[in-house]
Amino acid sequence: MNVSAVVAFLYRYFxxxxxxxxxxxxxxxxxxxxxxxxxxxxxxxxxxxxxGGRVAEDFRLLQQAPFANKMVITVSAKGxxxxxxxxxxxxxxxxxxxxxxxTDVGSGPDERLQREILPWLLAVLPNLATExxxxxxxxxxxxxxVKARMEETYRSLIGLEGWALKGLIRQDPLGLHRLALEKxxxxxxxxxxxxVEGYFFSPDGRSxxxxxxxxxxMTDSAGAEKLLVAFEQAARxxxxxxxxxxxxxxxxxxxxxxxxxxxxxxxxxxxxxxxAALFLIFLRSARAIFVFLIPVxxxxxxxxxxxxxxxxxxxxxxxxGAVLLGIAVDFGLHVYFALRRGQGDAATLVxxxxxxxxFGGLTTIAAFSVLLFSDLPGQRQLALFxxxxxxxxxxxxxVVLPHxxxxxxxxxxxxRVSSPCGRRRVILSIWVILLIFGAWQAGRVDFNGDLRSMxxxxxxxxxxxxxxxxxxxxxxxxxxxxxxxxxLDQALTVNDGVFRKLSGHPSVDSLVSLATLLPPxxxxxxxxxxxxxxxxxxxxxxxxxxxxxxxxxxGFSSGAFSPFYAMLEKSPLSVTPxxxxxxxxxxxxxxxxxxxxxxxxxxxxxxxxTLAGLEAIEEALEGLEGARIVxxxxxxxxxxxxxQYDFTRFILSAGLVVILALAILFRRxxxxxxxxVPVVTGLVMMLGIMGALGMTFxxxxxxxxxxxxxxxxxxxxxxxxxxxxxxxxxxxxxxLVSGLTTLAGFGALVLATHPAxxxxxxxxxxxxxxxIPAALLVIPALIREPVR
Amino acid sequence: xxxFRLFLVLTVLIWPxxxxxxxxxxxxxxxxxxxxxxxxxxxxxxxxxxxxLSVFQEMxxxxxxxxxxxxxxxxxxxxxxxxxxxxxxGKQGRRxxxxxxxxxxxxxxxxxVMKIVAExxxxxxxxxxxxLRTEYDMRLLKESPVxxxxxxxxxxxxxxxxxxxxxxxxxxxxxQVEVHEKGGDFTRIIFHGTAINQPVADExx
Numbered sequence: 001m002n003v004s005a006v007v008a009f010l011y012r013y014f015x016x017x018x019x020x021x022x023x024x025x026x027x028x029x030x031x032x033x034x035x036x037x038x039x040x041x042x043x044x045x046x047x048x049x050x051x052g053g054r055v056a057e058d059f060r061l062l063q064q065a066p067f068a069n070k071m072v073i074t075v076s077a078k079g080x081x082x083x084x085x086x087x088x089x090x091x092x093x094x095x096x097x098x099x100x101x102x103t104d105v106g107s108g109p110d111e112r113l114q115r116e117i118l119p120w121l122l123a124v125l126p127n128l129a130t131e132x133x134x135x136x137x138x139x140x141x142x143x144x145x146v147k148a149r150m151e152e153t154y155r156s157l158i159g160l161e162g163w164a165l166k167g168l169i170r171q172d173p174l175g176l177h178r179l180a181l182e183k184x185x186x187x188x189x190x191x192x193x194x195x196v197e198g199y200f201f202s203p204d205g206r207s208x209x210x211x212x213x214x215x216x217x218m219t220d221s222a223g224a225e226k227l228l229v230a231f232e233q234a235a236r237x238x239x240x241x242x243x244x245x246x247x248x249x250x251x252x253x254x255x256x257x258x259x260x261x262x263x264x265x266x267x268x269x270x271x272x273x274x275x276a277a278l279f280l281i282f283l284r285s286a287r288a289i290f291v292f293l294i295p296v297x298x299x300x301x302x303x304x305x306x307x308x309x310x311x312x313x314x315x316x317x318x319x320x321g322a323v324l325l326g327i328a329v330d331f332g333l334h335v336y337f338a339l340r341r342g343q344g345d346a347a348t349l350v351x352x353x354x355x356x357x358x359f360g361g362l363t364t365i366a367a368f369s370v371l372l373f374s375d376l377p378g379q380r381q382l383a384l385f386x387x388x389x390x391x392x393x394x395x396x397x398x399v400v401l402p403h404x405x406x407x408x409x410x411x412x413x414x415x416r417v418s419s420p421c422g423r424r425r426v427i428l429s430i431w432v433i434l435l436i437f438g439a440w441q442a443g444r445v446d447f448n449g450d451l452r453s454m455x456x457x458x459x460x461x462x463x464x465x466x467x468x469x470x471x472x473x474x475x476x477x478x479x480x481x482x483x484x485x486x487x488l489d490q491a492l493t494v495n496d497g498v499f500r501k502l503s504g505h506p507s508v509d510s511l512v513s514l515a516t517l518l519p520p521x522x523x524x525x526x527x528x529x530x531x532x533x534x535x536x537x538x539x540x541x542x543x544x545x546x547x548x549x550x551x552x553x554x555g556f557s558s559g560a561f562s563p564f565y566a567m568l569e570k571s572p573l574s575v576t577p578x579x580x581x582x583x584x585x586x587x588x589x590x591x592x593x594x595x596x597x598x599x600x601x602x603x604x605x606x607x608x609x610t611l612a613g614l615e616a617i618e619e620a621l622e623g624l625e626g627a628r629i630v631x632x633x634x635x636x637x638x639x640x641x642x643x644q645y646d647f648t649r650f651i652l653s654a655g656l657v658v659i660l661a662l663a664i665l666f667r668r669x670x671x672x673x674x675x676x677v678p679v680v681t682g683l684v685m686m687l688g689i690m691g692a693l694g695m696t697f698x699x700x701x702x703x704x705x706x707x708x709x710x711x712x713x714x715x716x717x718x719x720x721x722x723x724x725x726x727x728x729x730x731x732x733x734x735x736l737v738s739g740l741t742t743l744a745g746f747g748a749l750v751l752a753t754h755p756a757x758x759x760x761x762x763x764x765x766x767x768x769x770x771x772i773p774a775a776l777l778v779i780p781a782l783i784r785e786p787v788r
Numbered sequence: 789x790x791x792f793r794l795f796l797v798l799t800v801l802i803w804p805x806x807x808x809x810x811x812x813x814x815x816x817x818x819x820x821x822x823x824x825x826x827x828x829x830x831x832x833x834x835x836x837x838x839x840x841l842s843v844f845q846e847m848x849x850x851x852x853x854x855x856x857x858x859x860x861x862x863x864x865x866x867x868x869x870x871x872x873x874x875x876x877x878g879k880q881g882r883r884x885x886x887x888x889x890x891x892x893x894x895x896x897x898x899x900x901v902m903k904i905v906a907e908x909x910x911x912x913x914x915x916x917x918x919x920l921r922t923e924y925d926m927r928l929l930k931e932s933p934v935x936x937x938x939x940x941x942x943x944x945x946x947x948x949x950x951x952x953x954x955x956x957x958x959x960x961x962x963x964q965v966e967v968h969e970k971g972g973d974f975t976r977i978i979f980h981g982t983a984i985n986q987p988v989a990d991e992x993x
Contacts, residue, residue, distance in 0.1 A: 157843070158870060158872075159866065160864060161902070162839070162975075163967055163973070166973070170843060555846060556845070557843055560842075
């Protein structure tokens with residue numbers, strides 16, 4: 001019993017049990033709908049990145065970048081303004097921000113830091129002073145050096161501001177605070193800022209930096225819009241002479257959501273009009289609407305199937321999957337045209353058309369199965385989604401749909417595609433020329449792995465980003481060096497090694513690091529021991545003696561510097577993240593120290609991201625176990641390489657699978673090659689035109705390319721069947737209408753302003769736009785079997 | 789060094805608040821002084837300074853000269869026993885720590901300690917009691933010559949005990965300032981040879 005006979009039998013079997021069949025179908029689709037509603041969707045682009053290897057880890061580490069999850073607000077004077085007035089305006093804005101949406105709003109260091117940092121630094125200096133520091137002290141504090149510093153101390157005390165300095169001078173008569181403050185030098189996360197009245201001011205004094213956190217997730221589009229409205233309301237409280245700009249991932253989310261909403265209206269309008277026109281021209285039957293219900297029904301079933309296998313379902317995957325199920329509508333169209341325009345009884349007509357439909361569907365399923373072995377979890381989900389969806393669509397199209405469609409009511413009125421000999425030569429010549437052009441230009445297409453290029457960046461947001469960067473430096477554009485360890489101390493040890501190798505390195509202009517302020521335990525112990533030995537040793541005694549002589553000569557009393565001597569005798573407690581937090585460095589610790597889910601601890605250092613710099617840093621850190629460089633620019637390159645690898649692998653694997661399936665189906669090389677004509681033409685022309693127009697190929701293009709492959713193969717199979725296996729002219733109509741509906745539905749996405757939707761639209765428009773004429777014109781020109 | 793100064797200023801800045809009314813008599817006295825102070829265009833004066841600090845075995849004498857020009861130009865220099873000082877014109881300033889030293893430039897908005905010191909000097913010179921009231925509780929100790937006691941408000945009391953300011957008999961300028969710290973240390977500055985609204989050379993600022 002062959003496939004046609006089975007399908008014909010099923011048609012006859014359910015012919016008398018239609019009510020039962022429809023009830024079961026409605027029940028299954030209803031269950032799918034319920035399952036779909038209970039799915040947990042994850043709106044995370046990570047699903048579209050490899051879940052193992054370097055790219056995945058880099059992505060996780062990039063999420064930990066300082067400021068990555070914070071909102072940066074720049075309050076600027078429109079003209080000249082006193083710093084005090086700008087501070088007042090900043091306070092007005094900070095107070096006006098909705099406290100539920102904007103948490104931890106602040107500028108400048110923690111108040112405790114300003115009050116406590118210097119005495120604290122002096123107290124813990126024995127933990128932090130390195131051998132080089134002591135050598136420096138030794139060279140600076142000879143007899144002349146001690147004399148100079150004591151005289152400076154004297155001058156400070158006698159000056160107008162002396163009363164304010166007295167306490168610290170008693171603790172630090174030799175000016176060791178210079179050494180201590182050096183330890184803070186590598187903690188400037190905002191390179192362009194200076195501190196005025198406790199606020200971070202820009203170098204030109206016209207802007208103040210505010211940093212805020214929010215409980216609104218970066219991917220929550222509704223929450224992001226609410227957040228932006230709240231910000232605008234607060235900004236309206238500012239005087240006319242002051243403006244405020246917010247830079248945060250939420251603005252991207254809101255802008256993208258708004259763009260997609262706007263796009264959807266435009267695209268839906270165009271699509272509906274185009275589909276209505278196709279409906280009126282080619283279908284003209286109310287019951288043809290059931291054809292279009294197939295993809296809608298199978299989306300729920302397929303999503304539920306994915307939900308049964310995976311704990312979390314990627315919303316991106318489902319979105320892509322829904323696009324791919326555009327393939328499903330074609331099965332219904334072929335059944336519709338076969339029944340509507342075919343000659344014979346319905347069971348025979350359905351049975352006859354079932355072979356190409358089934359083979360087309362199975363070939364597509366085979367192609368998608370390749371994605372089950374993808375490195376990208378999102379693509380694995382996509383494969384399962386598509387395989388299940390297309391399987392369900394085949395069943396619905398071949399078993400259920402024929403009972404819902406009118407039979408034999410319309411006469412044959414196929415599209416004329418027969419090819420006389422002369423015309424055939426012309427067609428083939430043009431085709432070959434276009435293929436050569438496409439193949440030539442296809443080589444110019446670059447793969448773009450930058451995730452940011454796949455989202456919309458409105459001009460005002462780009463301008464605000466640029467202005468923030470101009471004002472504050474690249475606060476979000478640093479390359480990160482993670483020092484990873486099983487525990488904090490191990491991570492700090494690696495971090496110490498990173499600092500030693502990069503501090504003073506010619507390729508590192510500036511280095512943000514905790515290493516000078518938070519060395520590992522062993523280094524702190526060693527520093528304390530060396531400090532003690534220094535001050536109890538001959539050099540220390542020499543310095544102290546010189547100091548006593550100078551103090552006496554300058555008239556200081558005997559107990560003037562007792563706090564200093566007490567500090568030298570006391571062994572300080574080690575510096576820990578907790579002690580840093582206690583003196584007001586909590587933000588710094590939370591920005592530069594991270595606990596990961598796998599139990600490891602990471603300590604972060606930041607360097608400016610330049611290509612040459614990264615290479616030099618990589619070379620410098622070679623062999624330092626636990627040190628890992630992560631940079632946004634390089635990450636994009638890695639993703640790009642990963643996409644290129646994945647695409648190549650998929651195309652080759654899917655191509656092999658499709659060819660294998662076609663070989664089983666047709667068994668003759670000529671027919672196999674002919675069936676591949678739409679796919680090859682679609683892909684080559686798509687890449688060729690993109691290359692000629694200087695467009696890049698991204699993640700979304702890949703998924704849309706799969707649609708081109710799936711549909712192109714189907715067109716090929718149908719047209720080869722049409723030419724060789726005795727299918728009637730309705731096949732041409734079905735191929736044409738299914739191609740046009742795809743263009744109407746997905747090609748219309750080319751009108752979208754959102755880059756992702758636009759990418760899908762471009763791919764489908766170019767790929768399917770080339771595959772349709774290739775199927776309808778080139779295949780008949782290549783296979784000269786008599787047209788019935 | 790910036791953080792060092794920042795720390796100092798923060799300590800000083802802890803003097804918040806507003807002055808309490810000290811009675812009608814004091815108000816009329818202050819109004820009179822304020823009116824006279826408002827007429828000062830320039831002021832130059834020698835001063836002698838006595839520091840009574842526990843960190844020194846003996847009282848520390850010093851001397852210097854002070855210049856003011858309306859609205860915001862100051863020059864404060866010690867001439868003995870060391871040479872040091874600063875000059876301020878608006879927000880921009882220069883300070884030096886020894887004779888002949890070209891000194892270093894500074895911006896008052898980035899030098900909180902200098903900002904406080906300058907604001908205090910300006911407030912005393914101009915008899916700007918409105919400003920002083922925001923930071924101190926004022927008491928009139930004596931009407932002739934006018935002697936005021938200024939108690940810092942809030943947490944600053946842990947650092948500074950009080951200020952005592954004595955005006956000249958004419959009421960035209962401050963004659964003596966005493967800065968009393970917790971623990972008994974204090975500094976006395978006595979102004980003499982004060983010239984009001986006399987020409988002051990531009991190059992001094």
